[in-house]
Amino acid sequence: MKRLTPTGEFIYTYAYHGDEKELCNMEMRAFFGRDTEERMIKSTVDIMPGRSPFIKERLEVLFEAGTLSGILEQAADVDMDAATFKVIFPKINDLALADKVEYQEKRDIERKIGAVIKGRADVHEPDVTFGLMPFGGRWYFGIYQLSESVWFRHQQKPREYSTALSTKVARAVANIAVPAPEGIRAIDPCCGIGTVLVEALSMGIDMEGRDINPLVVEGSRENIAHFGLEGTVQLGPIADITEQYDVAIIDMPYNLYTHATAKEQQEILKAAHPFTQKLLVVTIEPIDHMIENAGFKITDRCIAKKSLFLREILVCERTEQPSSINEKLKQP
The missing domain is CATH 3.30.2130.30 (VC0802-like)
Incomplete structure (x- = not known):
């Protein structure tokens, strides 16, 4: 030819x-x-x-x-x-x-x-x-x-729960966080059952998972293996992360397995500041003030809909050292 x-x-x-x-x-x-x-x-x-x-x-x-x-x-x-x-x-x-x-x-x-x-x-x-x-x-x-709808094949997982991101949204989130994967190291430090991890790994994105809940860590590992993928999922809080990453994805915990209070959400965001320059946050409630308190600025945003359930997706860049948490959030 x-x-x-x-x-x-x-x-x-x-x-x-x-x-x-x-x-x-x-x-x-x-x-x-x-x-x-x-x-x-x-x-x-x-x-x-x-x-x-x-x-x-x-x-x-x-x-x-x-x-x-x-x-x-x-x-x-x-x-x-x-x-x-x-x-x-x-x-x-x-x-x-x-x-x-x-x-x-x-x-x-x-x-x-x-x-x-x-x-x-x-x-x-x-x-x-x-x-x-x-x-x-x-x-x-x-x-x-x-196009081949690879994400569609990931809908049936061994482990899942109803409030997890859909595979379609998770794939878009992974792309928004890491549009050009070469040389980029990413982490999902509140990965849950690994919906974002599965999509990222299936696209060749170097992404690690982590969660504080041993049950969902086990579920995430099972889901990754089910689709023939290889990825690391560690057990532990976000505050214990010491390695550096180019980007982190945080889907704010709000489900029946892991629920975070406003104070805990703020601490999660602040804990991300030392180890990543870029942060993508998925949230069901307005947290602009928390993003700013954590030392990040929002550079892009959108609303993702699932029936009547709305999530806001925020792309953030690190700016400065986190400010002190609002006095109200410090109260027990």
Whole structure:
């Protein structure tokens, strides 16, 4: 097959429900430095589509043109040799009116492009799948990849409880905390049954777990092993952590296994200050003042919904030494 050289650009399409928009956009900002009201985004950032619970498809751009005829001209130079291929024009929701193409026209376009490519088409099991997408008034042709919903397979765990994050939210949280895993060391010091840990480890994120409750530590280890993953989960309070991490994720304890008072929540946040520069907090109640008291500042935030249950997700950066806890919180 004649070598096809990508341009270094990628187009991602998104699928999410209305309640998931804030969380999806926050993940976009973590990955790409920006979000969009459209359900498509073009970027030079290379993200495997299966990492995100919201990315539907990815097009690795090979060439582009202002017109469809320009795409056909360039496609005629593609020589597949012995490799088989197929061309698809994916169904893309929420395109601008100028970019909308009807179903039959899409099939006709697929056939026209397939006819000019040198090689043998195979619509069932091709060696390479090409895609064509209109975006921003231009046409883009490239290598197409459909996302695999890995998080969906993690829904059935040996150990679970009802107030744990959903696997979908947990995967997005892990991505927001660690969008670029290479060289990053992370920890979930209140990991519970390991919902975030499972998602992080399945994406190759170097994340350790820890919890003060021996029952949930055992459950977390069992869940990790159940999915064939390898990860460390230690028993102990967050205050005993002495090693340094690039990022920490804290889902504030509030369930029937481990409930933290306001004073204990403040102590958890303050204990994170010495060992991490970046902190992602999941909370069911406003804790901005606690974040500030702990020596962090909030740099991004969103609301994640699960039916009528709301969680706030806060991305924080370390700023200064923690201030003294509010006198009210010091009272027994």
